[in-house]
Amino acid sequence: MGVGVSNWRLARAVSLAGGLGVVSGTALEVVAARRLQCGDEGGHMRRALAxxxxxxxxxxMWxxxxxxxxxxxxxxxxxxxxPNAAAARLREEWTVVAAFCEVYLAREGHGRPVGFNLxxxxxxxxLCGLFGAMLAGAEVVLMGAGIxxxxxxxxxxxxAGEEAxxxxxxxxxETGVHEMRLDPRTWGEGPLPELRRPLFLGIVGSSTLAQALARKASGRVDGFVVEGQEAGGHNAPPRGGGTRTAEGEPVYGPRDRPDLAAFRALGRPFWLAGGYGRPGRLAAARAEGAQGIQAGTIFAFCEESGITPEIKRRVLAESRAGTLRVFTDPEASPTGFPFKIVRLAGSMAEAAVAARRxxxxxxxxxxxxxxxQGKLVHRCPGEPVEDYLAKGGAAVETVGRICVCNGLLGTIGLGQVRLGEREPCLVTAGQDAEELGAWFPAALGGYAAAEAVECLMEGMKA
Structure with missing residues (x-):
């Protein structure tokens, strides 16, 4: 979904509607710090900090x-x-506190489970994000974008209260030479509360990856989210080469479809994602042996999500008009992975806007x-090219890259202000965004998370 889109409000609303609401843990320390600088409207951060x-x-932090x-x-x-491998103590503190606050607010006032995604x-x-989420009682941790x-x-x-x-x-x-550590016994400023081990769900794109994770993980893997290339955000690259469409999108084929029979054979619960967050697909997923589905896009534009009201209005209007376009960009993300971008005018989806920034x-x-040169460096293909090259990066890796981090914060109204101008937004969503207007007609205006859950339940027997 991006940064701060699946915020505590959305996670709480989804859990209250009967699903598993999931808090996005990415960049939470920045999101929390900027909320406080915006005055903490409603006093929610103050309440969580207390x-x-x-x-x-x-x-x-306050x-x-x-x-x-x-x-x-x-x-x-x-x-x-x-963020730095030679961690600064204050940065670590803010990360723990921010994760705690988001999960605490999502769980406040009800007994339904809440998840935490990294x-x-x-x-x-x-480490700090997981520790903060566990301090707040997160019941599930979901993690992908790697192994x-x-x-x-x-x-x-x-x-267990032991060093991680x-x-x-x-x-x-060499693998394992560099590491980070967190010891909960010495990290805090008083007695350590009892921590409960959350369930762990690995987000994977293939049965091969799931099998490797099940065999080689350092502990129990409780299940999998099987994500197809229709999902928003980062996608796995297609197998078998770099073929692209005339518009420049990567071409996916039969080899990229998850082998659901292999997932069933693993004997662990799994949920289907990427193209399943639409009416009728929950029943189809259950018929394939899945426990259910993971849906992102349909919730990203509901009333409770962190995306600004103006962007939600524009996306829904363009979807209803049939003009919304979601583009799988193979170059934009500094990670090198394909990245889904909603082509909104004035956003960083436009090359001229990204270049001007x-x-x-x-x-x-x-x-x-x-x-x-023997030194540990942090580098990003989206940074100034000369800086990247000075850190040993290759020029070819910088081609087409944009600043995803700043753009995603702009999408939730927390973009940085430079020389009096706010950062342009960058909106990511799954392919399903193009069809949102058909599920929620214009007469409805916006829609709530509970209505999205009801929409997804279509076709399920009472």
């Missing part, structure tokens, strides 16, 4: 970022230090670690 088990830590009444619209947000490829904040072999064991150790270690992927270095990398979530 419940955080280490009060001094919560106080430090005092650092909260602005009564909110900052002026023309004023930029206070930046956070970039991306394997964004490793530096992982999250280490995560089940990390959940086991954190739940995450080995970092570093280009040009220029290359500024001041969030750094998609930076990768590499050894350059």
């Amino acid at each position: 419940a955080f088990p280490f009060p001094e830590m919560a106080r430090r 005092e650092r970022f909260f602005i009564p009444g909110g900052k002026a619209p023309s004023t930029g947000f206070v930046p956070l230090p970039l 991306l394997e490829k964004i490793q530096v904040p992982t 999250p072999r280490q995560i089940p064991g990390i959940l086991d150790r954190l739940a 270690v995450l080995k970092l992927d570093v280009q040009g270095a 220029g290359r500024v990398c001041d969030l750094g979530f998609l930076r990768t670690l590499a050894l350059c």
Whole structure:
């Protein structure tokens, strides 16, 4: 869905409607800090911070970022230090506190389960994000965008109150040489609350990956989310080469379709995603042996999601008019993976807008670690080309790249302000966004998460 789209409001609404509401954990420390700088409308962050088990830590975040009444619209947000393998203590604190607050608010006032989602490829904040989510009682952790072999064991150790270690992927270095650690016994500022081990669901695109994860993970894998290429955000690249359509999209074929018989043979529960978040597909998924579906796009544009009301209005209007286009861009993301982009006028989907913005990398979530001349560096193909080359990167890797991190924050109204202008947005959604208008006619205006759940239940017997 992006950054801050599946926020606590949406996760809570989905859980209350009978589903598993999932909080997006990506860049939460930035989202939380910027909410505080916007004045904490409704006092929700204040309420969650008051419940955080280490009060001094919560106080430090509040005092650092909260602005009564909110900052002026023309004023930029206070930046956070970039994510770094040589972790800064305050950055770690903010990551733990932010994850706690989001999950706490999503779980507040009801007994339904809530999940927490992270991306394997964004490793530096992982331990702190998981710890914060577990402090708040997250019942499920979902993780994809890589092979999250280490995560089940990390959940086991954190739940036991023991030190957890995450080995970092570093280009040009031997596996396991570089790592990050978090010991919950010494990390906090008082007695450690009892932590419950969440269920772990791996998000995968193939049965081969699921089998490898089931065999080689560091702990128990409780199930899988099987994601097809129709899903929003990042997609797995197609197997068998770089063939593209006339418009430049990657071409997927039969080999890219998940082998559902192989998933059934694994004997573990699985959910289907990517093209399944539409009316009638839940029944089809159940018929294939799935427990259910994971849906993102249909919820991304509902009333409770973090996307700005204006963007929701425009997407729904264009979908109803039949003019909305979702493009699978093989080059835009600094990760090198195909990335779904909604082609909205004035957004970073337009080459002219992205070019005018220029290359500024001041969030750094998609930076990768590499050894350059014996030193550990963080580099991103979306940063200024000369900076990337100086860190040992190849020029060809920078072609077509845009700043996904800043663009996604712009989509939820928390884009940085530079020289009086707010960052342009970048909207990601699955292919289903093109059909939203058919499911929610114009007479309805917008729609709530509960209505989206009802829409997805079509075809299910009472």
